Amino acid sequence: MKYCKDCEPAQEIHAVAYLSVVMGWLDQPFFDLMEMLFKSTAEAISDKISLPFFKLMIALKLGYWTDEPDDKDTWRTKCFWDEAKRRGIKMREFHLGPIRDGFIAEYSPRHGGVKKTIIFDGLPRPGFKESESLKWMDNKGTMKIKFLKEGLPVAPGGVAFTKKHALEIFNSIQKPVITKPNLGSRSRHTMLHINTPLGLIIGFKKAKKLSPLVIIEEELRGDLFRGTLIGGKLAGVVKRDQPAVTGDGVHILSELLEKENERPERNGPIFHKIPVDKEAEIELKRQNITMDDVPEKGKLITFSQKTSRGCGGTTTEVTDIVHPDNKEMLEHVGAFLKDPLVGVDFIIEDVTKSWKEEQHCGIIECNSLPFIDLHHYVMFGKSNNIAGKLWDLIWPETKI
16 A cells, blocks of 8 residues: 555555445445444344354454454554453454454453443444434534534535535635545545635645545634543543644754654654654745744744644643533534534634634534544543543443
């Protein structure tokens, strides 16, 4: 697989990602069936459908189980698996060729009782019946329309299939704008700070590599935050920052970067040093600064448009300082979606102030399979055990 900087922090095969969206439209019944095999299910269903399927694949030597996470598993999987072990829950991961993230979890009460089993894809949800919103919450265009009707804050914009329509949307909204795939997460193939038709076309083509439909919307003002809802309640909020340094009015930018990269946390495997690559050069040029300049005191200099840890981004735990109105707004999302597990990405200038006081804040996307590890592994602040809160919802009796 050819390396793609736009796919950071996790690589995607462009053709596969694009085709999966198209096939999702054409073969939804088939994919619904396959998805059911991996969804959190009642034990009776798993015994009759899922487990026989897994056993057949293993018998045919097409699939296999692993009892421990490996280097290819995400940090989301690892933190959730670690919490399961702490609670006496046995987890195994099913592999079918390149397909992974299908899990079986078993729990036997210490003082006797019936053993419980669930099968799930990525992260579990309680019960077998899934929420209706699971069919559309990851679709940014559909989410935008539904949230707007519900009175939830979203960025003005729309969805385009053609370059012509993309330019029409671009000309109808305030600048700067942002382009991103209609489906997908982790800011893959997203482009910010677009002010010209040429920039719009570049961003449109970039996003089009992963999705037939492209979102074009006004760029909101502020920092990026991830709120995770467990059982409809706000379980945690982290601030996600681009790789950056702050000027002191004395040192040149290269010296500030060198000092920032000396942080022991940036030695991996979670957080990484900030690179000076082509993307960084473009970002510095946009800010009209070079590595030999002395940034004024307090001025933030960014090295990438992305917030991913893989390119030097950081996270800060901020749950305790979130304004009550913002907490209420996020829990409104959970109540509207009626789903027990949701990640909500939103942008706001000051999370300690009400979203109602800001002109350009809002929700940018929802995630049905959120990366809960963002809360576990933070650069600044205390770790928030979201995996534990999710297990509390699934099997309350395992609470430690």
